[in-house]
Amino acid sequence: MNELAAQVQEAIEQALRALNEERGPEEQIEIHAQTCLFGEASVLDSLSLVSVIVDLETSLSDMFDRAISLTDDRAMSRDPVPFTDVGALKAYILELLA
Amino acid sequence: MAADETHPGEFVDLVPLAQEHAELTYHWRKSARAVHLNEGAASIEQQRAWIDSRPSSEKNFVICLKTGTPVGMLSLIGIDTTHGHAESARFLIGDEPAVRGIPAAVEAMKLLYTLAFEQLGLRRVYGTIASDNVMMMKWQKFLGMKEEGRLRSHYFINGRLQDAVMFGILADEYRSQALPRMNLLITAGRSPAGRA
Numbered sequence: 691m692n693e694l695a696a697q698v699q700e701a702i703e704q705a706l707r708a709l710n711e712e713r714g715p716e717e718q719i720e721i722h723a724q725t726c727l728f729g730e731a732s733v734l735d736s737l738s739l740v741s742v743i744v745d746l747e748t749s750l751s752d753m754f755d756r757a758i759s760l761t762d763d764r765a766m767s768r769d770p771v772p773f774t775d776v777g778a779l780k781a782y783i784l785e786l787l788a
Numbered sequence: 789m790a791a792d793e794t795h796p797g798e799f800v801d802l803v804p805l806a807q808e809h810a811e812l813t814y815h816w817r818k819s820a821r822a823v824h825l826n827e828g829a830a831s832i833e834q835q836r837a838w839i840d841s842r843p844s845s846e847k848n849f850v851i852c853l854k855t856g857t858p859v860g861m862l863s864l865i866g867i868d869t870t871h872g873h874a875e876s877a878r879f880l881i882g883d884e885p886a887v888r889g890i891p892a893a894v895e896a897m898k899l900l901y902t903l904a905f906e907q908l909g910l911r912r913v914y915g916t917i918a919s920d921n922v923m924m925m926k927w928q929k930f931l932g933m934k935e936e937g938r939l940r941s942h943y944f945i946n947g948r949l950q951d952a953v954m955f956g957i958l959a960d961e962y963r964s965q966a967l968p969r970m971n972l973l974i975t976a977g978r979s980p981a982g983r984a
Contacts, residue, residue, distance in 0.1 A: 712923055714820065717884075728976045732889030735881060736973050737927055740894075744926045761930075761972050771976045 698783045699723075701753060702776055705745040709738055721776075728773045739773060750783065758786060792847070795903060797895045798854075799977060802862065802903075805848035810836040813850070813861055816882030823946050824921035825880060847903065848878070851896045859883040862896050864904055864913075872911035874904055879924070891977035897931060898970045905959045914956035918943050925953060932966030933957045 706721045719725065719733045726732045728739050743760050750758040765771055765782070772782030795802040805813070814835040817828030829835035842848055845867045851860040860881040867874040881893055904910045916939070917924050929935070933955040942952035957966060 726889075728973075729889050734889070735884055735887045736891045736894040736977075737881065737923060739973070739976075740927050740930045741923050744930050761969050763968075766968065766972050766975065771972060773976050 694787065695780070695784060697753065698750075698780050698787070699776075701746060701749045702742075702780060702783075704749060705742045706776075708745050709734075709741055712741070713738075723775075723777045723780075725776045727775055727779065729770075743773075746779075746783075754787060758783070760786075795849070795899045797899050798974065799890050799895050800859070800892045800899070801852050801854065802849035802896060802899045803852050803858075805839055805842070805850055805861065805863075807836055807839060809850050809858065809861075810839055812858055812882070813839075816861065816880055819882065821882065821884065822880055824918045824924065825878070826943070826945065849896075849900075851881070851892060853886065853890070853892065857883070857886060859886045859892055860896065862900055864900055867908065867910070869908065869910070872909070874908070874910055874913055876900060876904075876913050876915040889977065891974045893927075894931070894970050894973040898967070898974070901957075901962050901966065905962050911959050912956055913962075914954065916942070916952040916954050918945050919951040919953055920946065920948075925955075928955050931957075931969060932961050934961070 703721050706719055706725065710718050713719070727734055727742070734742070747758055747760055760772070760783070768782070772778050792804050794804065811832050814829055814832045816822060817825065822828070829838050846863060846865040847867065848863045849861065850858045851862055852858050860883070861878055863876075863878040865875045865877045881887060887893065901913065904913050914936070915928070915933070917928065934957065935953060936956050937954040939952040939954065941949040943950045
């Protein structure tokens with residue numbers, strides 16, 4: 691994994707860890723590349739997904755010193771939208787940063 | 789559509805709150821997920837009485853999956869057609885495991901805004917959030933609400949004084965900012981990996 695990919699992976703995992711801090715001990719999310727964010731077998735409802743997206747947009751924008759939106763027209767036009775799992779989200783962010 | 793009818797969506801329906809929901813909504817309000825809301829009724833009987841006493845300026849709903857399973861509640865209160873505003877309130881997902889991977893919360897908000905802005909013709913929806921409720925503030929900002937002010941030490945919730953953070957959204961902001969984001973999340977629930 692190159693440095694940029696590792697940074698993005700860490701940012702996603704940090705957003706999920708922040709969500710875990712707001713959840714009870716029985717609601718903790720296992721964090722790994724295949725963690726399903728939204729869809730079948732998902733561990734998140736839409737409130738939690740938005741929390742992750744907002745935290746991630748903030749941290750990425752700070753990290754790369756530019757505004758990063760994960761929910762603009764580009765995301766809307768993708769099929770499926772890039773929130774299915776951690777891997778898909780990471781790939782989408784790397785595309786945005788390229 | 790009359791405001792006291794069911795408002796159907798793709799993943800959820802907004803069903804008018806009725807006596808049959810008293811026990812369920814009472815237990816939701818007593819759950820850990822409701823920790824940031826004002827204290828609700830002290831008994832199921834009080835909850836029944838509260839439901840009966842809702843004024844005509846309020847539209848109170850239970851959020852139901854398309855299977856009919858109730859998963860949460862949401863209200864539009866203080867509806868004022870003279871000034872063209874109302875308050876979004878009492879938003880609670882009571883059965884979180886049932887809505888994982890389903891855009892239930894976001895579609896419920898979309899249905900409420902559709903009622904407010906498109907059916908009732910209101911110009912503004914507003915609300916307050918207890919300052920400890922960080923997730924709800926992130927949620928409302930993401931969905932287009934603007935922070936408009938703060939009432940200091942306004943609530944005593946969860947054993948401590950909290951500010952009431954005031955949020956509002958105008959009709960044009962709903963259409964230009966909130967609706968595209970809502971549709972994106974609803975699309976995510978529609979994807980091949982989605983449950984619905």
